[in-house]
Amino acid sequence: MSPSVPSPPRRVLRLLRTSLFVQVACALVLGIVFGKLWPGVAADLQPLGDGFLRLIKTIISPLVFCVVVVGIAKAGDLKAFGRIGLKALIWFEVASTLALLIGLLAANVVQPGSGMRVNPSTLDASAVDAKTGGGALPSATEFALDALPTSFVGAFAENSLLQVLVLACLVGAALLHLGHTKVPQVLPAVEQAQAVVFAIVGFVMRLAPLAVFGSMAVLIGQYGLGVIRTYGELIILCYAAAAFFVALLALVLKALTGISLWKFLRYIREEVLLALGTASTESVMPRVMEKLRRAGARDDAVGLVLPTGYSFNLDGASLYLSIGTLFIAQAVGVDLGLGQQITVVLVLMLTSKGMAGVPGSAFLALSATASSLGVVPAGAVALLLGVDRVMDAMRVVTNLLGNCVAVFAVSRWEGALDIEQAKRTLTGEAEATAGGGIPAQPAAKEPAAEVF
Template sequence: MQETARQRRRPWYSSLFVLVLIGIGLGILTGLLFPGVAALLGPIGEGFIKLIKMLVSPLIFLVVVTGIAKVGDMRSLGTIGIKALAWFTAATSVALLLGMVVGNLVQPGAGMGINPATLDTSALDEKTAGGHLPSGTEFVMDIIPTSVVGAFAENELLQVLLFAVLFGVALAAIGRERAPMVFDFTDQALSIIFKIVGYVMYLAPLGAFGAMAHTVAVYGASSLTSFGMLLLAAYGAAVVFIALLAVAVRLIAGVSMIKFLRYAREEFMLALGTGSSEAVMPRIIRKLDDAGCDRAVVGLVVPTGYSFNLDGAALYLSLAMMFLAQAVGVDLDLGTQLAIVGILMLSSKGMAGVPGSAFVALSATAAAVGAFPVAAVALLLGADRLMDSMRVFTNLLGNCMATFVVAHWEGRLDRERMAAVLDRRIVPDAATLPEASTGEQRLGTAAGATTGGASGTPIEVTRHWQAAERS
């Protein structure tokens, strides 16, 4: 059942947002007051994240299969993918250029006068674990799993996504008449997965507490003072990027970023507390589906974005390159800076799943450009973890906005439902799973309207939606 905001009132202190916020606050205090104890609390946060990751592969598979099976149009899937990649490329380019511009204006590394020969790179080698960015051929071949079971076991999202697309297309081609049990099973299994996610989320405040306490204890105040200017530049650049993104998405898709952040505040707070966007992937998929984005679009754009649309990471990488050059006293001309942007555009797409990916990308770019010694990258070991909040928040928000934009471009954004949910006229019930956008229970189609939105007043739309749910 779906309820209006007036009908559904919960005590403020029972909100997941408030509980996670309390967990983060207690974690910060514990890390500052009892650093010895707090440093041992890392496994609490890691355990929570592992519980969520345990569910990500089956969730992606089921979301994609159910979405594609109900769309049943291979051409539409191709256009969704092409438009998503086009948006990812544009957003990443803006983030990279913005980081470069901020680096030139603020010059966070100016005057440090670091001699790279004096830096200890052993910690850098340990961080990257000998990893390297895959070549274009390696990246494409890695998307094809040697074993479907292995793809699920290793949580390789792009491999799972490829199999899910093939399975969904085949299921759509066969049709519900010939495989009714498979259709019903995927729908019901998806509801079960979301139910399990709900159980795991009870541990979210504890996970945020453990992760934040460990972070503050290990990377606390000393790192803040040492890299203060770089942190200010990075977080300031992220604010500018988010503002530009908000304007673009509002003009293109009519989505209010402020309303969306209010709607998904629990997920964003949890991502900040744990330092992991994967920890909220199941919940964010559910929130986007509830907010009117077609399930096929959500299933394709979100997991792909986790590999191809790392806006926060891209912004950090270009800014970090400027910081390193300035720290060792190297003046980069415009041509070299543009070459760095081009290299980072390619290398940032292969970062997902690589140990110490940011350091690997920076090292590879520094080696390719040859403007300053690769050893200089070790300078960022103390600041990198403090950038996680900026990267996680910006990456997650960028993927959410990309989903709305692609859904709008494809005519698969239920604008009436989006407005009702973001304006809090309707609160989707977490106990039920809505059908895909093409199903009868979507707001708008329940009222006999097209994808463009349902007719009638909000109250009438709400009644249609509730009537469809009851039926």
């Protein structure tokens, strides 16, 4: 007797109950509709997204610490860990500089701001100050010093990823120096703590659809869809440049590892959709770390490259900054020469590295760049206030994919990537999951797998 096939309504209900991808997609659509129909009420839904991001940020630092300590201790080679860090920094610098150059080239060809003839005196520069809170980007020296913790607990309390990474490296190095015989209980304890953190991630992720619904409703309620008509050419240019950059990443990844970025994108589709809905890559860092590990990247490479990339490798932001700088110059009638555009690249290469975690960082970087040129009024940055939120989707996806490709590329460079496991995971993901979750693994290898 053939097994009964569930009716279409039952299949839909089953997907809604079991698939995070379907839940988040439905929440995304409902949020847009709600924000369009009831914009006044939508503003009150901000706590849904904010609360979810707070819960995620709470577990990022412990997770990164555990993954890095375990990765160093199990790899047993601190020099290899140092090589991974150096190679990651080289990759980040090349990738972000390429993104800046692509943005400049695109803006020069399309010239989205030409013909606007904006009078800078009519712009409200105070609106930019309100967006940035009157803050400033850290200098190179301040950025380096801020990466060094002042206390063990303070690094976790302030949720400073770079400081947590430094502490994790020190603890991992100490475990290697002492050896497992002198401190036999420490590494198992860290591994157990890591399992607990991943279990918490599983609990928190159940709230993801609510967070996406609230975030999208607030976005549409505040800005509406009219901004797309006003800045249509600039928006299309930024998204097209990002698509071109991601296509280049796909080619590089295929050449270096043989891995298909498009299969990997399907593998992390839930995380991409969640990052889009919440306009934050931090919201998906724990799950992306776990999926990269399952896709063959070694623990120490994942633990170091991905969190560091969140501070150093903002490819989507780099694209937006270079295009935005030329856009505001064109809008106020300033023609930037080759030397000035080289200055733009050099300034943004520095300012883009200190953006992570700084309120209104994009506007601070744009203002700093305009000031360094001396010919573009800093107040002209206000032209981008209305469109900045619409660019979040482009920045988030490009940043996320750029950092994931960096993990694979650096892992391959260091010999820390199991390519066959990566291909098996990406190819068999659809058959190995129920409802689009993380592929099931034997309990002995991954004790926390069932929480996903």
